[in-house]
Amino acid sequence: MAANLHDIATSGEVVIQGATIHYQGPNGPVQVLSATDLTLSSGSFTALIGPSGCGKSTLLNAIAGFVRPSGGTIRVDGRPVTGPSPEVGVVFQQYALFPWFTARGNIEFALKRFGLSRAERREAALEALAEVGLHGRAETYPGQLSGGMKQRVALARTLASKPKVLLMDEPFGALDAQTRVSMHELLLRVMDAHRSTVLFVTHDVDEGLVLADRAHVMSATPGRIIDTLELGERRNRSVDKVDTAYIANRNRIMGLLRHREDEPAAALPRRATA
Template sequence: MTALVRLEGVEVRYGRSLALTATELDFAQGSFTSLLGPTGCGKSTLLNAVAGFVPPSSGRVLMDGVPVTGPGPDRGVVFQHYALLPWFTARGNVEFALKRFGLSRTERRARALEALAEVGLADAAEKHPAQLSGGMRQRVALARALAAQPRVLLMDEPFGALDAITRARMQRLLTRLWEHTRTTVVFVTHDVDEALALSQRVIVMAAGPGRVIADHRVGDGPKSDLHHRIVTQLDTE
């Protein structure tokens, strides 16, 4: 498979502190990968470097061979806190996010409604965030990212603030969406079960300084062995 996203010696410093040591990684087109690790290990930093929010202090990120210099419509981002605009409806929030892509009003509306339907919110399109549950708000945030038809979906603990039942429901929704769109997904979590349930590949990171310590392929078989290995890796670092 071809690499859609490639990190070449990507190192990130914030001032004098090293948040991510030089990292080499490839993300194949159509793959679903989780970045797993304890707080402070650089998961968000890595994701934000791919998103183009954080410039590497050395190395580079390539999208389809082209260096990333900032955020772009080819990379959709979903955060833990959905950051919806309260004065817009669900549809308005998605449409607003599409504004910078030079689409016509009609096209924006069509794409917004399509994306909201994809996440099961067709009936809630005219509701405001305050009228929606946490899970529904996160689905609006997911629709907002999907509506731009990104080539890669970057998700930073998107379900971290949800209750267990809503979270399980969102995981199933995401799996369904991925199975039918095959958008490349990079998913940040600190939950081993979540990583194993969703992904084909789990990249384990450690802190002090942030770095990749393992790269696992998730097979179709029982996940308990891999779960145990990952927990051991997280424990010994």
């Protein structure tokens, strides 16, 4: 297999400086992202939490190279993002699996662009399926898999290329509550091994608080980051194990999401660190 696909990510720093994004509206360009500065340090797990339409996906798509900022810069390991790159993997809410390929076939197909041999693609696909607990389902078609299993295949497909940066856009939004919890546990376990830099977009405050080391809260019109919470890397990550810091952080974010533009920020609850 090509060396760059074997290496455990040791970098993957994302630096965003003054990035603004406009979309074309019926009456001209509309700003959807205010000038944004954001650094995702190597191996960190960051949640982006905010209401619908505040620009979370837009920011994620810009880091992925799908959307070009109208101003500012986005760099991954010092290199400007000019388009999609194998170093940056993306997992969406929609699994986007080909129904005519097996789980293994879907991953092998995605790996074709990396110039691997057929045997290398197969080995990488089986390894990634084992990582997400689906080794025994390699020859199963998507139509025979549950929603959670399909999303595990989609995650395996992205992990198989060993991206340095993993962008996840509401990946578990379509799953039931119980499956989401097991996906959270799986993701944290897998990320411990990969050490990729993760940006996780979610509406769900609890999901962000359980998974991330750091959470950014966004507000809309135009989208901007209005608060950052340091959550601590070495805490118990489970909604079953809430502590006072968790509750304070949750109250803080819920307050911000309810916060009207004209309310003074000083009236909001104080943040807490785990």
